[in-house]
Amino acid sequence: MSRRQGKVAFVPARYGDRIVGGAEIVLRHMAFGLQKRGWDVEILTTTALDHHTWKNETEPGVTVEDGMPVRRFTVDGDALPERGALEHRILTGDPLTISEQQRWMNSGMRAPDLYHYILDSSDEYRAFVFTPYPFWVTFACSQIVPHKSVLWTCLHDEPYAYLELFQPVFTGSAGLLFQSDPEQDLAERITSKLAPHKVVGCGVEVPASYDPEGFRERYGIEGRFLLYAGRREGAKGWDELLEILADIDARGQFPFTLVTMGGGEVRPPAGFEGKVIDVGFLDDDERDNAFAAADAYIQPSRFEAFSRTIMEAWLAGTPVIANGGSDVVKWHCERSGAGLTYDDALELEEALRFVAEAPEEAAALAVSGREYVLSHYQWETVLDAVEAQIEAWTGVDA
Amino acid sequence: MVSPYPPLRDGIAAYAQQQVAALRREGHDVEVLSPGPSAAHYHLDLVGPRGALALAKRVVGYDLVIVQFHPDFFYPPGAGQSDRAAVGLALSAAFARAKRVEVVVHEVDYRYGRGTSPAALITRQLWRRVDQISVHSQSEVDSFREAFGVQSSHIRVVDPGATFVPHTPLDQAQARASLGIAQDATVFLSIGFIQPHKGFDRAVRAFSGMGRGGVRLDVVGSVRVEDPAFVRYADDLEGLAARIPGAHVHLGFVSDELFDRWIVASDVVVLPYREIWSSSVMERALLFGRRVIATRVGALVEQAHEEDGVTIVDDDAGLRAAMRREAGGGAEAVVEVQPWPTAAAGRTAIQEQVVLRAARRRGHAVPMGDHHEVSTVVGTGAVSAPLRRLGDVHLPDPGHGRGLRVLVRKVVRKVTAWQVQPVVDQLNAVRRASVESVERASEAGQDGPTPAPESRPGG
Numbered sequence: 001m002s003r004r005q006g007k008v009a010f011v012p013a014r015y016g017d018r019i020v021g022g023a024e025i026v027l028r029h030m031a032f033g034l035q036k037r038g039w040d041v042e043i044l045t046t047t048a049l050d051h052h053t054w055k056n057e058t059e060p061g062v063t064v065e066d067g068m069p070v071r072r073f074t075v076d077g078d079a080l081p082e083r084g085a086l087e088h089r090i091l092t093g094d095p096l097t098i099s100e101q102q103r104w105m106n107s108g109m110r111a112p113d114l115y116h117y118i119l120d121s122s123d124e125y126r127a128f129v130f131t132p133y134p135f136w137v138t139f140a141c142s143q144i145v146p147h148k149s150v151l152w153t154c155l156h157d158e159p160y161a162y163l164e165l166f167q168p169v170f171t172g173s174a175g176l177l178f179q180s181d182p183e184q185d186l187a188e189r190i191t192s193k194l195a196p197h198k199v200v201g202c203g204v205e206v207p208a209s210y211d212p213e214g215f216r217e218r219y220g221i222e223g224r225f226l227l228y229a230g231r232r233e234g235a236k237g238w239d240e241l242l243e244i245l246a247d248i249d250a251r252g253q254f255p256f257t258l259v260t261m262g263g264g265e266v267r268p269p270a271g272f273e274g275k276v277i278d279v280g281f282l283d284d285d286e287r288d289n290a291f292a293a294a295d296a297y298i299q300p301s302r303f304e305a306f307s308r309t310i311m312e313a314w315l316a317g318t319p320v321i322a323n324g325g326s327d328v329v330k331w332h333c334e335r336s337g338a339g340l341t342y343d344d345a346l347e348l349e350e351a352l353r354f355v356a357e358a359p360e361e362a363a364a365l366a367v368s369g370r371e372y373v374l375s376h377y378q379w380e381t382v383l384d385a386v387e388a389q390i391e392a393w394t395g396v397d398a
Numbered sequence: 399m400v401s402p403y404p405p406l407r408d409g410i411a412a413y414a415q416q417q418v419a420a421l422r423r424e425g426h427d428v429e430v431l432s433p434g435p436s437a438a439h440y441h442l443d444l445v446g447p448r449g450a451l452a453l454a455k456r457v458v459g460y461d462l463v464i465v466q467f468h469p470d471f472f473y474p475p476g477a478g479q480s481d482r483a484a485v486g487l488a489l490s491a492a493f494a495r496a497k498r499v500e501v502v503v504h505e506v507d508y509r510y511g512r513g514t515s516p517a518a519l520i521t522r523q524l525w526r527r528v529d530q531i532s533v534h535s536q537s538e539v540d541s542f543r544e545a546f547g548v549q550s551s552h553i554r555v556v557d558p559g560a561t562f563v564p565h566t567p568l569d570q571a572q573a574r575a576s577l578g579i580a581q582d583a584t585v586f587l588s589i590g591f592i593q594p595h596k597g598f599d600r601a602v603r604a605f606s607g608m609g610r611g612g613v614r615l616d617v618v619g620s621v622r623v624e625d626p627a628f629v630r631y632a633d634d635l636e637g638l639a640a641r642i643p644g645a646h647v648h649l650g651f652v653s654d655e656l657f658d659r660w661i662v663a664s665d666v667v668v669l670p671y672r673e674i675w676s677s678s679v680m681e682r683a684l685l686f687g688r689r690v691i692a693t694r695v696g697a698l699v700e701q702a703h704e705e706d707g708v709t710i711v712d713d714d715a716g717l718r719a720a721m722r723r724e725a726g727g728g729a730e731a732v733v734e735v736q737p738w739p740t741a742a743a744g745r746t747a748i749q750e751q752v753v754l755r756a757a758r759r760r761g762h763a764v765p766m767g768d769h770h771e772v773s774t775v776v777g778t779g780a781v782s783a784p785l786r787r788l789g790d791v792h793l794p795d796p797g798h799g800r801g802l803r804v805l806v807r808k809v810v811r812k813v814t815a816w817q818v819q820p821v822v823d824q825l826n827a828v829r830r831a832s833v834e835s836v837e838r839a840s841e842a843g844q845d846g847p848t849p850a851p852e853s854r855p856g857g
Contacts (some may be wrong), residue, residue, distance in 0.1 A: 222721030240750035240789055251713065270798055293789050302787065325787045343779065344786035346756035353755075354748060365748065 006126025237300030314369025338369030571753015
């Protein structure tokens with residue numbers, strides 16, 4: 001086996017330059033990174049862009065997007081009636097039989113054409129890289145040729161992770177790539193015989209410069225503000241964050257505006273509408289400017305496998321206030337020394353009070369964050385590790 | 399006079415009684431009708447339209463009918479629009495039959511006068527029938543005008559202490575001796591009906607860590623109605639106080655005399671209310687010359703206007719700080735809020751400060767100077783974190799705007815709230831109790847293992 005031989009397929013369920021979703025974004029960067037290093041890389045994905053509707057929005061077939069070959073397959077996105085009930089039972093901790101788990105998995109979005117393409121063409125590829133683990137595409141397709149299947153796992157401590165359904169994926173794949181020690185710890189905790197695995201980190205692009213004042217001017221933002229970037233949905237802690245901030249604001253204790261970018265409905269509580277500014281989906285440069293302009297970045301999600309956004313905040317010199325329920329994010333905050341965590345509304349309020357009352361100290365707190373990101377999470381370092389693992393776990397003739 | 403009346407122990411009853419006494423001193427012939435058996439001349443169940451219509455039969459023949467108004471006297475619990483409309487119509491009939499009606503408002507929900515529903519229209523009409531409405535603050539005058547469309551000329555602000563008569567002749571030393579309180583103690587007092595919106599638990603939590611050097615907090619009162627939620631609250635309050643040195647809960651009947659004796663015995667009266675319109679306790683405390691710490695709710699700020707010795711606080715942290723100032727040397731172990739650590743002190747120091755400040759607001763004693771104690775607070779917080787992260791449950795927001803979907807959601811929410819809200823309340827109560835329980839277990843564990851019970855004879 002020689003270096004960089006064989007075709008590597010990256011297989012996200014959705015793909016595009018405007019997809020909001022950490023796993024999909026990372027996979028895209030990784031694909032381009034390996035392609036740049038000389039790998040023969042292809043994207044296998046679906047025609048859907050929205051992970052809520054799974055509506056077919058792009059054309060099936062092969063295209064070349066920004067120099068990257070992309071092979072799209074249509075989606076059967078209509079969820080069966082029982083999916084909601086089964087999903088509810090999973091999320092509320094009600095044990096499902098294996099049969100029910102399988103019905104749950106197969107009652108939502110599916111991509112039979114993609115499945116069959118891999119089934120038909122697996123010999124043409126050295127490796128398939130899937131993400132994230134709970135999606136049908138990963139679950140179903142990674143088991144077609146498991147000895148070629150590498151998972152960018154994106155495992156976090158959520159009810160799905162404990163489903164017996166996923167054990168074969170965690171134990172039988174060619175390899176599992178983890179982004180952090182806590183993610184690996186969790187995998188080892190829930191699986192007795194874990195497949196080969198490695199913590200490789202996650203790459204973050206380092207902006208050459210920032211324009212915070214320009215961002216403020218272009219979006220008409222005055223005064224101090226907190227930033228949230230990402231999908232605005234309950235699972236990301238968005239609704240809960242709004243409720244807490246609205247409550248603080250109602251007591252006259254909230255000297256900030258909340259600026260948000262990304263996808264999903266904003267839905268601020270009554271009375272808090274004037275304190276939330278949605279700047280929509282921003283390109284990378286403007287995104288970085290937003291991070292630099294913010295007084296603090298809020299990460300309210302408990303379900304993070306890595307949290308690129310906190311890295312982007314730290315790179316921009318912005319302190320992070322994060323939900324302590326995410327082991328990974330808490331680990332980053334403690335390791336970097338550049339972020340505070342909260343476990344309830346009062347702790348969030350006190351952390352905000354720190355930013356409000358001691359802004360210079362808050363900014364100083366963030367300084368070590370940039371160094372932390374630069375030391376651990378530059379793409380070149382991560383790509384070195386990913387390459388090494390693909391070569392170790394798969395072979396050209398496999 | 400239509401009012402609760404002694405010997406029922408109730409702030410409104412005491413207020414009514416003193417007003418009756420004053421009127422009679424002025425030579426008026428006053429008869430009293432109360433909602434239940436009491437020292438009043440008559441009693442009548444006033445709840446619901448039937449009660450109001452029964453009242454309508456009684457008011458004829460009096461030159462003046464004075465109603466001490468609280469919604470609970472007239473509206474059934476959880477009254478919906480139709481109930482409020484029916485009661486409003488019946489009360490309007492009663493007021494129409496009287497020669498002159500004056501209403502002293504102790505509490506009212508202004509929301510019920512807003513909007514265009516039949517219930518709102520009837521409620522506005524009801525209040526317009528009243529010849530004179532007495533409230534305790536100017537903000538209530540404004541609210542009445544805005545919500546019910548009542549003309550200012552029909553509303554007056556009355557001094558709730560105008561008819562004050564002390565019920566005890568004792569001085570502080572005698573009162574303390576009678577209650578078994580040390581003469582040199584610093585006594586905080588929260589007194590009144592024990593129910594969640596009075597927030598006595600806030601006072602107990604705020605007091606945590608101050609019960610040294612003779613500083614004490616006494617919570618005195620009874621459960622007004624045997625509502626399971628109120629009874630449970632009282633039980634929880636006792637449990638909470640049992641954990642906090644220096645905090646005492648005295649549940650039981652409190653006569654007017656005993657009520658005043660407690661106030662006289664105290665140094666500072668604490669009113670940690672979550673909701674209230676005005677407070678007769680504040681009035682009596684001030685009239686006895688006691689200092690008052692009160693939360694900024696309702697019209698308490700106006701009631702305390704220009705009175706020396708009243709401290710208004712915005713939140714639990716403010717309450718605790720105010721009590722700590724009053725506690726003086728007895729609370730030397732608890733220090734003022736420390737400034738935020740610098741970034742140079744490290745992330746851990748700032749994070750610890752965040753956790754400690756939040757813990758204090760949850761009612762923990764936070765002795766900043768003692769590293770072992772700080773570690774205990776942080777460790778306990780880590781144990782309860784998974785439960786605290788759950789947060790409170792709320793009914794889903796129906797959204798805003800005018801679309802059909804939003805309208806349907808709002809209707810569904812209104813129709814089902816009476817069934818769903820108690821479940822939501824219970825869930826939140828369970829969560830809070832769980833947090834408290836695991837923190838207590840954690841604290842006990844950090845203090846060392848529980849000693850094994852001694853073997854029993856023959857066991």
